[in-house]
Amino acid sequence: MQGAGNGATFCSIRLDQELQARVDSLQMQGLSLFDKISQLCTKLLDLIKRKKLENESFSGNDVLTVSDYTFEYQSIKGGIESLKRSLKTIKSVLNEKLNVQEQSGEIAAGSSPSREETDDFELKLKEEAMLSRVLKEAVLSKELDIEQLEAVLASSLRIQDVMRNEIQRVQDELSCITHKAKQLELQVSKKDEAMNEIQQDFQESAKELAALRGALKTVTEERDLSWQEAKKLRRNMSIMQNEVVSLKKKIEALDEDILVKEGQITILQDSIDKPFDIICSPRSLREFDME
Numbered sequence: 001m002q003g004a005g006n007g008a009t010f011c012s013i014r015l016d017q018e019l020q021a022r023v024d025s026l027q028m029q030g031l032s033l034f035d036k037i038s039q040l041c042t043k044l045l046d047l048i049k050r051k052k053l054e055n056e057s058f059s060g061n062d063v064l065t066v067s068d069y070t071f072e073y074q075s076i077k078g079g080i081e082s083l084k085r086s087l088k089t090i091k092s093v094l095n096e097k098l099n100v101q102e103q104s105g106e107i108a109a110g111s112s113p114s115r116e117e118t119d120d121f122e123l124k125l126k127e128e129a130m131l132s133r134v135l136k137e138a139v140l141s142k143e144l145d146i147e148q149l150e151a152v153l154a155s156s157l158r159i160q161d162v163m164r165n166e167i168q169r170v171q172d173e174l175s176c177i178t179h180k181a182k183q184l185e186l187q188v189s190k191k192d193e194a195m196n197e198i199q200q201d202f203q204e205s206a207k208e209l210a211a212l213r214g215a216l217k218t219v220t221e222e223r224d225l226s227w228q229e230a231k232k233l234r235r236n237m238s239i240m241q242n243e244v245v246s247l248k249k250k251i252e253a254l255d256e257d258i259l260v261k262e263g264q265i266t267i268l269q270d271s272i273d274k275p276f277d278i279i280c281s282p283r284s285l286r287e288f289d290m291e
Contacts, residue, residue: 018134019093025141026086033079040072071155075148082144089137093130 047069 014131018131018138019090019097022086022090022134022138025138026083026090029079029083029086033076033083036072036076036079040069040076044069068155068159071151075151078144078148082141086137086141089133093134096126096130
């Protein structure tokens with residue numbers, strides 16, 4: 001279990017190898033994350049610039065692209081969190097390893113054989129514990145990578161479903177357009193027949209129009225005659241209205257004369273009905289004069 005020259009244990013060598021491997025892996029993981037972040041930012045900027053130039057709203061494909069970018073961002077965010085956790089673990093293990101090496105140097109400086117054996121055993125246990133932590137962290141990192149791959153696979157399946165639905169929609173639209181095209185072809189095939197019918201209708205309409213023009217001329221002449229007769233009737237009506245007004249005035253004058261005559265007749269009748277002596281009395285004469 002011990003090395004030949006420097007007294008390093010197999011566990012210590014294995015720990016150094018695992019730490020080096022994890023550091024290299026984390027370095028590659030960090031560089032990969034940086035590349036993904038750069039690519040995602042470039043894609044987003046290109047999308048924004050394109051939409052700004054086109055001055056259009058997001059279509060269905062653009063929404064799908066944004067969904068992909070969102071998922072990619074979440075994946076990058078998860079990778080960054082995993083990288084932080086791994087770096088924290090590796091840093092803790094390196095600090096602990098440094099402390100173990102310092103303790104190992106102190107043990108090598110001078111102590112009893114039994115104490116040295118006990119301390120050496122404790123150092124081995126600590127190194128094995130650190131190695132176990134590094135291996136657990138590596139396993140956890142692999143599990144997270146597997147989860148991310150599963151999420152990527154699920155996202156790819158969802159995208160495939162969306163694309164399948166989009167393809168089906170496009171096929172339905174194509175079928176509808178094909179049906180409309182056939183209808184248009186049928187309409188075009190009937191166009192000549194319709195044009196002939198329209199020409200015949202036009203000729204008949206032209207004949208009817210000529211007849212209507214002749215009738216219109218006759219109606220216009222009759223209208224002029226009717227208008228002249230209407231003018232004469234209006235003049236006669238005006239004269240008759242004036243005569244009616246004059247007659248009404250005469251009737252009113254006659255009514256007044258009739259009323260006066262009726263009053264006089266009434267007075268005379270009253271005078272006739274009274275006795276003669278009374279009529280001849282001075283008092284009656286005065287009353288008659290007053291009346």
